[in-house]
Amino acid sequence: MRNKHVAVIGAGLAGAVLANRLVQGGHRVTVFEKSRGSGGRLAASRMEQGSADLGAPWLEATDDAHYCGWLSRLRDEGLLLEWQPRVCDFDGYPQRSQRVYLARPSMSGLTRVLLEGARLQTGTRVDTIWPEDEQLLLRDEKWQPIGTFDAVVVATPASQAVPLLEVVPRFARRAAAVVSAPCWVLLLAFSEPLTIDADLVVGEHPVLARVIHDSAKPGRNTDDEHDIWALHTRISWSAGMLEQPQDQVERQIREAFLQQFSISQLPVTSRLHCWLYGSHAVRPQPLLWDRHLAVGACGDWCQPDGLAGAWQSAERLADRMLAEWA
Ligand SMILES: Cc1cc2nc3c(=O)[nH]c(=O)nc-3n(C[C@H](O)[C@H](O)[C@H](O)COP(=O)(O)OP(=O)(O)OC[C@H]3O[C@@H](n4cnc5c(N)ncnc54)[C@H](O)[C@@H]3O)c2cc1C
Incomplete structure (x- = not known):
C-alpha cells in the first residue's frame, strides 16, 4: 500500500x-x-457564562446498529456522556424521553478528538x-x-x-x-435559574421548534451561577425571517420564549446564529x-x-x- x-x-x-x-x-x-x-453544525458558542451548543444539541441512537455501536464505544471510552433529558410539550404535558449522547465540554469536542x-x-x-x-x-x-x-x-x-x-x-x-432548510438558534443566559420544569420542550409552536436547557447537560463547563437555554426555531418560520434584520429576529424569538413560559427575568447575554443549511431533505x-x-x-x-x-x-x-x- x-x-x-x-x-x-x-x-x-x-x-x-x-x-x-x-x-x-x-x-x-x-x-x-x-x-x-x-464541529460544523456541532459547533458551540463561547459566552461569558461558558460555552453552549449552537448546533445539534446531542447525538441520538437510530435504528442503524453500526452507528449505535459506534456511539456505545465512544461512551465506553469516556468520550460521550449519556443523558436523559426531562421532556414536555409546549402545553406543559410530560413526553417520552430518549437517552441521548453528549460530547465534552461541548458537542464540537467530539470532532476535536476524531x-x-x-x-x-x-x-x-x-x-x-x-x-x-x-x-x-x-x-x-x-x-x-x-x-x-x-x-x-x-x-x-x-x-x-x-x-x-x-x-x-x-x-x-x-x-x-x-434541498436544505435554515434554522435560527438563540442562546440566552440568565442570572437566575428559570422555573421551566423540563430540559427539553417540543411540540406545536408558531416560532419555536425546540427549547433546550443547555445548563442542565452533564459535563459542561458553564459557571454554576448562570442558566443557559438554547432556542431552535421552526423551519417554516426560519425561512420567512432570512431577510429580516438580526435584532428583529432575535427580539421575536426572545419574546416568543419569554411569553410562552411567562418569564419576567431578562437574559444577561444572548447569542443569535442563523444556520442557512441547518438540515437537508435527503x-x-x-x-x-x-x-x-x-x-x-x-x-x-x-x-x-x-x-x-x-x-x-x-x-x-x-x-x-x-x-x-x-
Ligand atoms: C440547530 C441544529 C440542530 C440540529 N439537531 C440535530 C439533531 O437533533 N439530530 C441530528 O441528527 N441532527 C441534527 N442537526 C443536523 C446535524 O447537525 C448535521 O446533520 C450534521 O452535523 C452534519 O454534519 P456534516 O459533517 O455533514 O456537515 P457540517 O457539520 O455542516 O460540516 C461541514 C463543514 O464544512 C465547512 N465548510 C463548508 N464549505 C467549506 C469550504 N469551501 N472550505 C472549507 N470548509 C468548508 C463548514 O464550515 C463546516 O464546518 C442539527 C443541525 C442544526 C443546525
Whole structure:
C-alpha cells in the first residue's frame, strides 16, 4: 500500500469521521475548515457564562446498529456522556424521553478528538479542486494554491459542495438537487435559574421548534451561577425571517420564549446564529467516489438522518477508499 495524502474539505462530523478512519488506515490527512474551529453544525458558542451548543444539541441512537455501536464505544471510552433529558410539550404535558449522547465540554469536542492525528487547517475556505499532473490542486478563495493531494473529499453541506464538486459534474448535479432548510438558534443566559420544569420542550409552536436547557447537560463547563437555554426555531418560520434584520429576529424569538413560559427575568447575554443549511431533505445517494480522479463527497446530504447520515456516509466512503488503496 502506498501512503496517500488526502485533503478533506470541512471539519464537521462527516469530515472528522472520514479523516479519523484514513489516519488509522495509515494515510496522511489535511482537513481544511473555513471557520475558526472544527464541529460544523456541532459547533458551540463561547459566552461569558461558558460555552453552549449552537448546533445539534446531542447525538441520538437510530435504528442503524453500526452507528449505535459506534456511539456505545465512544461512551465506553469516556468520550460521550449519556443523558436523559426531562421532556414536555409546549402545553406543559410530560413526553417520552430518549437517552441521548453528549460530547465534552461541548458537542464540537467530539470532532476535536476524531481529528487528532490529522492536520487541521482552520480559517481556510477551499474554492476549487483542479486535477493537475495526476494529483489534485486546491485553491483558496483568493485563488492561491493551498496544496496538491492524491485524493480530495468534500465534506461540506450540499450547497457549498456544488462549486467544489464541479470537478466531477455528476456529483455536483447530485449536490445541487438537495434541498436544505435554515434554522435560527438563540442562546440566552440568565442570572437566575428559570422555573421551566423540563430540559427539553417540543411540540406545536408558531416560532419555536425546540427549547433546550443547555445548563442542565452533564459535563459542561458553564459557571454554576448562570442558566443557559438554547432556542431552535421552526423551519417554516426560519425561512420567512432570512431577510429580516438580526435584532428583529432575535427580539421575536426572545419574546416568543419569554411569553410562552411567562418569564419576567431578562437574559444577561444572548447569542443569535442563523444556520442557512441547518438540515437537508435527503434521499440516500449512491456512494460518491470517483476512483479515476480520486474525488469523493460525504456529509448529511448523502444519507438521511442528520448526524447518523453524516456518520454513515463518511464510514462508507472510508471503507471504499481504504479497500481501494489496500
Ligand atoms: C440547530 C441544529 C440542530 C440540529 N439537531 C440535530 C439533531 O437533533 N439530530 C441530528 O441528527 N441532527 C441534527 N442537526 C443536523 C446535524 O447537525 C448535521 O446533520 C450534521 O452535523 C452534519 O454534519 P456534516 O459533517 O455533514 O456537515 P457540517 O457539520 O455542516 O460540516 C461541514 C463543514 O464544512 C465547512 N465548510 C463548508 N464549505 C467549506 C469550504 N469551501 N472550505 C472549507 N470548509 C468548508 C463548514 O464550515 C463546516 O464546518 C442539527 C443541525 C442544526 C443546525
